[in-house]
Amino acid sequence: MTPNCCRRLSAGLCLLVLLTLPLTAWAHKASDSFIYLDQNQSQLRIDLALRDLALLLPLDSNGDGQLSGAEVRNSRGAITGLVDQGVAVSNASGPCQLIGMRWGLSRHSDGPYAAARYRVACPDELSPSSLEYQLLFERDPLHRSLVSITDAQGERLDVLAPDKRRISLDNPGSAVGNTLQLFGTFLYEGVLHLLIGLDHILFLLVLILPATLPRKQSQRPSPTRPIRDFRLRLLELAGIVTAFTVAHSITLALAALDIVTLPIAWVETVIALSIAVAALNVFWPVLGRKTWKLAFGFGLIHGFGFASVLGELTSGVSQTVVALAGFNLGVELGQLALLGLVFPALYLCGQFRLYERAAVPAMLLMVGSLSLYWVAERATAI
Amino acid sequence: MIRTTNRRSTTCFNACGHCRQFASDPGLTAFHPALRRRAFSIAALIIALTVETALAAPTAIETDYSDQEILITLPTEVSADTPPVNATTAADRVQAYLTRARAEGDPRYLGYGQALIEGWPDERMTDRLRILSATLDQSLHRFEPARAQLTQVIDQSVDQAQVSQARLTLANLELVQGRYAAARGHCEHLATALPGLIAASCMAQVDARTGNPNDAYETLKTLTRRASEQDITSLLWAEGTLADIAAQLGKPEAEQHWRRVLTLAPDDLYTRTQLADWLLEQGNARSVVTLTDQYEQVDSLAVIRAIAMKQLGHAEGDRLAARLEERFREARWRGNLLHQRDLARYALDIAGDTDTALSYAQRNWQDQREPLDTRLLLRAAIAAEEGTLVAEVRAWLNRHNQADARYPEERS
Numbered sequence: 001m002t003p004n005c006c007r008r009l010s011a012g013l014c015l016l017v018l019l020t021l022p023l024t025a026w027a028h029k030a031s032d033s034f035i036y037l038d039q040n041q042s043q044l045r046i047d048l049a050l051r052d053l054a055l056l057l058p059l060d061s062n063g064d065g066q067l068s069g070a071e072v073r074n075s076r077g078a079i080t081g082l083v084d085q086g087v088a089v090s091n092a093s094g095p096c097q098l099i100g101m102r103w104g105l106s107r108h109s110d111g112p113y114a115a116a117r118y119r120v121a122c123p124d125e126l127s128p129s130s131l132e133y134q135l136l137f138e139r140d141p142l143h144r145s146l147v148s149i150t151d152a153q154g155e156r157l158d159v160l161a162p163d164k165r166r167i168s169l170d171n172p173g174s175a176v177g178n179t180l181q182l183f184g185t186f187l188y189e190g191v192l193h194l195l196i197g198l199d200h201i202l203f204l205l206v207l208i209l210p211a212t213l214p215r216k217q218s219q220r221p222s223p224t225r226p227i228r229d230f231r232l233r234l235l236e237l238a239g240i241v242t243a244f245t246v247a248h249s250i251t252l253a254l255a256a257l258d259i260v261t262l263p264i265a266w267v268e269t270v271i272a273l274s275i276a277v278a279a280l281n282v283f284w285p286v287l288g289r290k291t292w293k294l295a296f297g298f299g300l301i302h303g304f305g306f307a308s309v310l311g312e313l314t315s316g317v318s319q320t321v322v323a324l325a326g327f328n329l330g331v332e333l334g335q336l337a338l339l340g341l342v343f344p345a346l347y348l349c350g351q352f353r354l355y356e357r358a359a360v361p362a363m364l365l366m367v368g369s370l371s372l373y374w375v376a377e378r379a380t381a382i
Numbered sequence: 383m384i385r386t387t388n389r390r391s392t393t394c395f396n397a398c399g400h401c402r403q404f405a406s407d408p409g410l411t412a413f414h415p416a417l418r419r420r421a422f423s424i425a426a427l428i429i430a431l432t433v434e435t436a437l438a439a440p441t442a443i444e445t446d447y448s449d450q451e452i453l454i455t456l457p458t459e460v461s462a463d464t465p466p467v468n469a470t471t472a473a474d475r476v477q478a479y480l481t482r483a484r485a486e487g488d489p490r491y492l493g494y495g496q497a498l499i500e501g502w503p504d505e506r507m508t509d510r511l512r513i514l515s516a517t518l519d520q521s522l523h524r525f526e527p528a529r530a531q532l533t534q535v536i537d538q539s540v541d542q543a544q545v546s547q548a549r550l551t552l553a554n555l556e557l558v559q560g561r562y563a564a565a566r567g568h569c570e571h572l573a574t575a576l577p578g579l580i581a582a583s584c585m586a587q588v589d590a591r592t593g594n595p596n597d598a599y600e601t602l603k604t605l606t607r608r609a610s611e612q613d614i615t616s617l618l619w620a621e622g623t624l625a626d627i628a629a630q631l632g633k634p635e636a637e638q639h640w641r642r643v644l645t646l647a648p649d650d651l652y653t654r655t656q657l658a659d660w661l662l663e664q665g666n667a668r669s670v671v672t673l674t675d676q677y678e679q680v681d682s683l684a685v686i687r688a689i690a691m692k693q694l695g696h697a698e699g700d701r702l703a704a705r706l707e708e709r710f711r712e713a714r715w716r717g718n719l720l721h722q723r724d725l726a727r728y729a730l731d732i733a734g735d736t737d738t739a740l741s742y743a744q745r746n747w748q749d750q751r752e753p754l755d756t757r758l759l760l761r762a763a764i765a766a767e768e769g770t771l772v773a774e775v776r777a778w779l780n781r782h783n784q785a786d787a788r789y790p791e792e793r794s
Binding site for chain 2: 029030031032034036045047050051054060065066067068069070072073102103104105106107108109110111112115116117138139140141142143144146157159
């Protein structure tokens with residue numbers, strides 16, 4: 001059991017001695033490092049045992065077998081370099097930078113550790129989605145990195161090992177939460193896209209305008225019931241924009257799921273043309289007076305237009321259907337909100353003759369000209 | 383030498399399938415009620431998610447440490463950085479790592495040894511390296527690969543010394559796992575190939591656990607008295623075996639046997655643990671505190687020390703318990719435990735968490751069935767009022783005719 005015993009025995013028996021020594025009482029824990037990743041604050045902290053670092057780096061500069069505060073402090077550059085090589089966080093936009101915030105010592109149950117806190121900066125300024133770790137495994141296959149990940153869902157723990165050097169930072173325990181988040185993101189994108197997309201707003205305007213005009217004599221409602229008339233018209237318009245949404249949802253889905261793909265330049269041109277035709281239709285109803293049918297028909301074209309925007313947004317998103325649903329609902333909500341704001345104002349204007357005689361034709365002319373200009377511009381770009 | 387066999391309870395470090403991941407451990411939250419925090423987060427569509435958290439709060443990063451302060455003393459290098467030139471050098475290094483791991487109770491050396499073996503080409507494996515590799519596996523609770531490698535050496539080696547070594551190691555493994563028939567077979571072969579106190583101790587241990595502790599004790603004691611004083615290692619092993627059988631029989635001589643071992647081998651952490659446990663059982667908490675002084679880093683000794691301190695109302699008791707709590711928390715996070723037995727005992731006797739104690743004691747017993755493992759499972763099962771489990775363990779003991787004064791008494 002002791003080296004003395006060994007000397008008295010043959011080599012073979014010396015081996016026996018060793019192997020039969022008790023192996024039951026452990027004084028230390030095995031080699032662990034600690035990584036704390038806070039997704040809410042975009043911070044990463046890593047703690048590495050001084051003892052483990054001394055295996056990889058010449059920390060003991062004076063060779064006395066001890067590590068002093070000064071020796072550790074002087075090794076800061078080397079330790080930081082080691083972390084740069086062995087620890088990587090990234091997301092779809094590429095590797096994220098670790099920008100040093102604080103550096104010093106910490107303590108765990110088996111002794112002193114070098115600890116560093118970093119700010120995590122990813123190229124797209126979003127959270128990292130993957131953590132990779134390579135340190136110490138070659139020297140000690142029993143080494144583990146104990147990882148704590150804090151995000152909106154709370155804290156969870158994970159372990160990096162030689163056979164698991166990369167972990168996903170997306171929350172596996174809350175698929176529902178992730179889906180909701182994704183849905184919410186695309187809902188927002190849908191609203192946003194409608195509001196910043198001038199051609200869709202103009203198309204909506206063209207659809208709204210006829211309904212703001214006073215009806216022909218025979219259709220005029222009783223003047224005592226203007227409120228009821230307003231409500232009826234609002235409902236009718238809501239039906240029109242919903243028909244538009246249903247139509248573009250169909251083609252958007254077909255495009256997003258790669259069932260039908262059309263060249264985007266052609267689609268954009270036809271969209272512009274559709275606005276001009278819709279404007280023309282107000283004066284000369286070449287396509288009939290059933291506005292909802294018009295909205296539905298052109299909605300089919302517009303869906304392919306949305307698809308090009310959505311395609312950029314959903315790259316790297318696995319749940320395309322959820323994204324699609326969120327986006328469509330967002331567009332619909334944006335349309336309804338716009339309708340709720342704009343229609344009452346225009347309806348009031350509709351009480352004045354000047355509005356019907358001058359303002360509406362002027363607006364339609366403007367929209368028609370602009371959309372024809374787009375047609376020319378987009379067609380030449382094809 | 384070869385104090386081996388009977389008392390090796392190995393530890394669970396790694397890859398063993400039965401070791402659970404910390405995060406999914408249902409016993410965990412019950413174990414750390416103070417650390418539980420429930421956070422409600424309202425998601426987009428008003429969905430409340432309940433989250434267990436705050437399990438891993440780190441200590442602060444200290445920046446104003448002194449330049450002069452000595453932070454740690456580094457362990458002296460066991461071997462050079464250069465790769466070993468031949469199988470003998472490789473085996474010497476693995477052996478040195480294993481020796482170091484055992485003497486200091488430091489599992490890092492097992493990792494260094496494993497790295498060396500993993501890097502060693504299969505076609506250059508020798509019997510000695512295989513035995514060392516099996517010993518490493520056994521230490522890490524990888525019992526099946528250990529058994530396979532040892533069997534291969536026994537079946538194929540022409541070197542009788544290596545075969546004996548493999549048999550002894552395998553006998554130990556089978557005994558620890560409670561496979562007494564297999565252990566007996568290896569002990570019998572050993573008695574032919576390597577007669578002496580080693581083989582006699584091997585047999586005595588199996589006999590004692592299968593219904594003949596009195597005969598085993600007397601026979602081994604007689605042999606030990608006659609043995610040559612030159613062979614200290616064999617004597618130490620026999621003394622350790624005698625101690626264990628005496629404790630099984632409830633004989634007070636157990637303490638003298640263990641103390642004899644410790645006088646010659648004070649670093650024998652296993653024997654120290656056995657003795658500390660015995661003293662605690664005898665109600666001698668003060669001696670436990672003395673015996674375990676300077677050994678707080680060793681989990682098994684620290685748990686027994688903490689129990690003794692609790693009994694004595696010792697001023698240091700709470701501090702030690704908190705330290706153990708941190709250690710076990712990190713071990714659970716890691717997901718594979720050094721010492722399921724220690725954790726179970728801590729949960730049962732310090733934390734008073736019966737469910738956690740039972741779950742770890744049960745898992746430990748799947749691997750190791752030494753008397754202290756069996757006693758712990760019985761105690762935990764009784765505390766949890768798991769009558770069926772108690773009956774199952776008793777049935778297993780009856781099947782092997784195993785009685786032990788350390789086991790809780792059967793209530794009729």
